[in-house]
Amino acid sequence: MAEAILEAHGLVKHYPLTRGVLFRKEVGSVKAVDGVDFTLHRGDTLGIVGESGCGKSTVARMLVNLERPTAGCIKYKGEDITRLSGRALKAVRRNIQMVFQDPYTSLNPRMTVGDIIGEPYEIHPEAAPRGDRRRRVQELLDVVGLNPEYINRYPHQFSGGQRQRIGIARGLALRPEVIVADEPVSALDVSVQAQVINLMDRLQSEFDLSYVFIAHDLSIVRHISDRVAVMYLGRIVERGRDTEIYDHPTHPYTQALLSAVPVPDPEARERRERIILTGDVPSPTNVPSGCRFRTRCWKARDVCAEEVPLLAVPARLREPGGPAGHESACHFAEEKQVVAAEAR
Numbered sequence: 001m002a003e004a005i006l007e008a009h010g011l012v013k014h015y016p017l018t019r020g021v022l023f024r025k026e027v028g029s030v031k032a033v034d035g036v037d038f039t040l041h042r043g044d045t046l047g048i049v050g051e052s053g054c055g056k057s058t059v060a061r062m063l064v065n066l067e068r069p070t071a072g073c074i075k076y077k078g079e080d081i082t083r084l085s086g087r088a089l090k091a092v093r094r095n096i097q098m099v100f101q102d103p104y105t106s107l108n109p110r111m112t113v114g115d116i117i118g119e120p121y122e123i124h125p126e127a128a129p130r131g132d133r134r135r136r137v138q139e140l141l142d143v144v145g146l147n148p149e150y151i152n153r154y155p156h157q158f159s160g161g162q163r164q165r166i167g168i169a170r171g172l173a174l175r176p177e178v179i180v181a182d183e184p185v186s187a188l189d190v191s192v193q194a195q196v197i198n199l200m201d202r203l204q205s206e207f208d209l210s211y212v213f214i215a216h217d218l219s220i221v222r223h224i225s226d227r228v229a230v231m232y233l234g235r236i237v238e239r240g241r242d243t244e245i246y247d248h249p250t251h252p253y254t255q256a257l258l259s260a261v262p263v264p265d266p267e268a269r270e271r272r273e274r275i276i277l278t279g280d281v282p283s284p285t286n287v288p289s290g291c292r293f294r295t296r297c298w299k300a301r302d303v304c305a306e307e308v309p310l311l312a313v314p315a316r317l318r319e320p321g322g323p324a325g326h327e328s329a330c331h332f333a334e335e336k337q338v339v340a341a342e343a344r
């Protein structure tokens with residue numbers, strides 16, 4: 001198996017909730033991320049999926065060191081990077097870069113594309129000698145499918161898809177080993193999403209990259225992910241290889257998410273079972289006892305309010321090599337085909 005390049009162990013981020021102006025008093029906390037574990041192997045893509053507010057971006061910010069975890073650790077090639085500072089931290093940061101969700105707001109409108117893509121060289125001047133930077137930026141434009149002559153243009157002169165290509169070129173400037181892409185295509189038209197995903201797929205083999213690819217829709221990560229983790233209210237509820245999650249989901253939340261993915265074939269769409277979740281996602285300041293999903297789960301029983309289901313391979317599904325035998329945090333995990341096989 002390939003080397004573990006990035007690992008999260010018991011990752012937690014709680015934001016304190018305070019009241020009062022002069023004497024700030026802590027009255028609770030937002031449990032944005034509440035115990036997340038995963039391993040990303042070299043050359044692989046880990047898809048992280050979940051509804052808005054489940055903590056995906058908070059995980060991403062911790063992975064690229066924009067935020068420090070409240071507890072837990074992140075390992076890069078086996079080394080805990082959450083305790084690093086100074087030069088050692090800077091060196092690691094160079095290797096783990098981020099591509100942001102919104103290509104409209106993440107690019108400074110007053111900077112030229114050349115300055116935007118070359119900006120990482122200002123922070124890490126050792127990555128490219130000053131005299132060589134323009135050529136490197138033009139090379140990057142070419143790599144992401146943009147005309148190198150566009151180097152002096154401004155972001156507003158590009159379409160949404162082209163802007164995200166610029167964001168990707170900036171992410172590549174330091175030749176990182178890991179890219180954390182936080183909903184890189186969610187703000188784009190459906191027709192453009194596939195082009196950007198194909199580009200990221202090509203770049204992955206060309207530059208030997210490992211990806212953490214975040215999305216709120218399972219259909220988006222499908223084609224690029226080797227492994228998928230489904231998040232709900234700050235925790236991973238199901239995790240496995242892409243086929244295990246898409247074709248053999250065992251957690252009710254994953255099944256509900258899958259039942260909402262677009263199915264192009266109208267006949268298959270007709271036969272697909274829709275699971276409509278009732279109620280809103282509970283607030284991360286006040287998470288339900290036991291299973292966090294129980295307030296919306298159609299299978300919930302008394303035990304679900306009392307015992308926290310652990311993320312593990314359920315004993316009765318542990319058939320050796322069986323596709324349902326992957327990790328699922330549910331007391332009553334069982335396989336359910338949501339999307340007909342021919343529609344996938």
Ligand SMILES: Nc1ncnc2c1ncn2[C@@H]1O[C@H](COP(=O)(O)OP(=O)(O)OP(=O)(O)O)[C@@H](O)[C@H]1O
Pocket residue numbers: 015030031032050051052053054055056057058059216284
């Ligand atoms: N700096 C902060 N202070 C307080 N609460 C925060 C902060 N940042 C995020 N949160 C809260 O933490 C929770 C998780 O937020 P996060 O942005 O990680 O979710 P997300 O899964 O990325 O959602 P989306 O799909 O909308 O991008 C949300 O309830 C959010 O309001």
Ligand code: SF4
Pocket residue numbers: 251252253291292293294295297298299300301304309329330331332333
């Ligand atoms: S543990 Fe209970 S409430 Fe939670 S997902 Fe499973 S059946 Fe539903």
Ligand SMILES: [Mg+2]
Pocket residue numbers: 056057058182183
């Ligand atoms: Mg987000």
